[in-house]
Amino acid sequence: MKNLLINLDYQSRVPIYEQIVNNIENYVAVGILKEKEQIPSIRDMASSIGVNPNTIKKSYDILENKGIITTISTKGTFISENTKKATKEKIDREINNIKKSVQELTKLGLSLDDIIERIKK
Amino acid sequence: MKNLLINLDYQSRVPIYEQIVNNIENYVAVGILKEKEQIPSIRDMASSIGVNPNTIKKSYDILENKGIITTISTKGTFISENTKKATKEKIDREINNIKKSVQELTKLGLSLDDIIERIKK
Amino acid sequence: MKNLLINLDYQSRVPIYEQIVNNIENYVAVGILKEKEQIPSIRDMASSIGVNPNTIKKSYDILENKGIITTISTKGTFISENTKKATKEKIDREINNIKKSVQELTKLGLSLDDIIERIKK
Amino acid sequence: MKNLLINLDYQSRVPIYEQIVNNIENYVAVGILKEKEQIPSIRDMASSIGVNPNTIKKSYDILENKGIITTISTKGTFISENTKKATKEKIDREINNIKKSVQELTKLGLSLDDIIERIKK
DNA sequence: GTGGTCTAGACCACT
DNA sequence: GTGGTCTAGACCACC
Numbered sequence: 001m002k003n004l005l006i007n008l009d010y011q012s013r014v015p016i017y018e019q020i021v022n023n024i025e026n027y028v029a030v031g032i033l034k035e036k037e038q039i040p041s042i043r044d045m046a047s048s049i050g051v052n053p054n055t056i057k058k059s060y061d062i063l064e065n066k067g068i069i070t071t072i073s074t075k076g077t078f079i080s081e082n083t084k085k086a087t088k089e090k091i092d093r094e095i096n097n098i099k100k101s102v103q104e105l106t107k108l109g110l111s112l113d114d115i116i117e118r119i120k121k
Numbered sequence: 122m123k124n125l126l127i128n129l130d131y132q133s134r135v136p137i138y139e140q141i142v143n144n145i146e147n148y149v150a151v152g153i154l155k156e157k158e159q160i161p162s163i164r165d166m167a168s169s170i171g172v173n174p175n176t177i178k179k180s181y182d183i184l185e186n187k188g189i190i191t192t193i194s195t196k197g198t199f200i201s202e203n204t205k206k207a208t209k210e211k212i213d214r215e216i217n218n219i220k221k222s223v224q225e226l227t228k229l230g231l232s233l234d235d236i237i238e239r240i241k242k
Numbered sequence: 243m244k245n246l247l248i249n250l251d252y253q254s255r256v257p258i259y260e261q262i263v264n265n266i267e268n269y270v271a272v273g274i275l276k277e278k279e280q281i282p283s284i285r286d287m288a289s290s291i292g293v294n295p296n297t298i299k300k301s302y303d304i305l306e307n308k309g310i311i312t313t314i315s316t317k318g319t320f321i322s323e324n325t326k327k328a329t330k331e332k333i334d335r336e337i338n339n340i341k342k343s344v345q346e347l348t349k350l351g352l353s354l355d356d357i358i359e360r361i362k363k
Numbered sequence: 364m365k366n367l368l369i370n371l372d373y374q375s376r377v378p379i380y381e382q383i384v385n386n387i388e389n390y391v392a393v394g395i396l397k398e399k400e401q402i403p404s405i406r407d408m409a410s411s412i413g414v415n416p417n418t419i420k421k422s423y424d425i426l427e428n429k430g431i432i433t434t435i436s437t438k439g440t441f442i443s444e445n446t447k448k449a450t451k452e453k454i455d456r457e458i459n460n461i462k463k464s465v466q467e468l469t470k471l472g473l474s475l476d477d478i479i480e481r482i483k484k
Numbered sequence: 485g486t487g488g489t490c491t492a493g494a495c496c497a498c499t
Numbered sequence: 500g501t502g503g504t505c506t507a508g509a510c511c512a513c514c
């Protein structure tokens with residue numbers, strides 16, 4: 001089983017449990033975590049990143065609810081099958097974010113080309 | 122004086138007072154609110170959007186601090202002169218948002234051209 | 243605001259938080275709780291039925307996730323609009339349960355009429 | 364000896380050993396397993412359904428306790444004589460389930476006839 | 485006062 | 500050892 005690197009920003013307004021969710025969703029989307037693969041137990045994850053097991057539990061609950069992971073009591077927690085959906089959803093979310101910002105910027109008079117140029121910097 | 126439409130999302134993690142600040146900053150950046158123009162009093166604003174006056178007070182304080190508005194006691198609250206700074210800040214914020222999303226998407230294997238194509242749709 | 247009667251069975255295998263969810267879902271389905279109506283705060287509910295606030299929070303989170311309630315931070319928790327869906331779902335769930343049992347019983351040789359007769363007793 | 368198909372739901376709150384008990388009870392009730400018939404050994408059953416032998420042991424213990432099966436050491440495990448009790452118990456369980464659901468549905472205003480009609484579909 | 489987050493830790497059932 | 504539930508209580512931001 002992999003030892004997952006979880007990136008946390010304790011200053012962020014985004015709660016810890018949600019940052020953990022995002023980290024794992026990304027690993028799945030990028031393919032670092034593959035279908036059926038086991039992820040660390042609640043306790044292991046908790047001690048390895050220094051947060052309370054309840055916090056990890058909450059993250060895992062959310063991920064399960066989203067269909068990203070499947071947990072089998074007393075066995076462990078595993079990446080669900082059919083994770084392509086997760087990747088697609090992530091892409092859609094990000095594209096949507098960009099669209100919103102682009103819309104705001106065009107209201108301010110910037111053209112799409114202006115924006116692209118500034119992104120490239 | 123305009124009757125400002127303020128867009129609030131009570132589910133958002135962004136506090137109400139900050140959403141109000143953002144709304145007004147955007148109106149200034151886009152030019153809907155112009156320099157020296159008067160904006161509603163705290164009490165009017167509070168009752169028109171159904172929020173506690175203390176919340177509006179906090180928003181106005183922040184806006185004043187940022188130099189976006191100026192309060193002249195017994196006269197009212199007005200958009201400051203020199204609002205170009207507000208526009209610049211907004212552009213920077215949005216460009217930054219886009220950069221973050223682009224970064225996430227390139228991790229998933231999309232090229233900048235892929236992304237641009239999907240934005241245009 | 244109503245003082246909700248919550249029926250709990252501490253011996254049941256169904257966890258407390260889920261029993262609370264079911265209680266409230268039923269009140270909504272039956273029409274005792276109506277759209278937009280405010281329900282007790284987490285703390286009030288917790289103290290009135292003698293469980294930890296975290297347990298209530300979990301129930302409310304699940305209800306929110308299901309779209310039954312809407313919580314507005316610092317304002318309170320409210321029954322969502324569009325709760326007819328909740329009623330319909332509950333009916334479907336119960337009908338489905340019955341169908342499963344009927345299927346099992348017909349495997350054992352009972353006719354639907356046999357079953358109905360025994361239900362009426 | 365039959366190769367028993369055991370239906371397990373690892374997400375269920377019902378423990379595995381109890382699900383196994385239920386599966387076998389049902390096979391007996393329905394007549395798929397007949398009196399005096401031999402059933403798989405603990406180890407065979409364990410490996411064929413991918414479960415720890417201790418779990419199967421617990422299930423068999425319970426079934427023996429209920430009088431559904433009889434273990435003769437060095438010979439194997441067999442369905443007991445007089446299995447009609449199992450059938451009766453199963454029928455009672457299912458009828459009871461239905462009664463509960465009917466009760467819930469009548470709270471929502473459905474008549475028994477409404478319910479029967481929907482079951483028939 | 486309201487909800488939101490998190491910790492610490494206990495106890496349980498199941499494998 | 501694994502997940503599941505629950506308690507007790509702290510601290511925070513917001514209104």
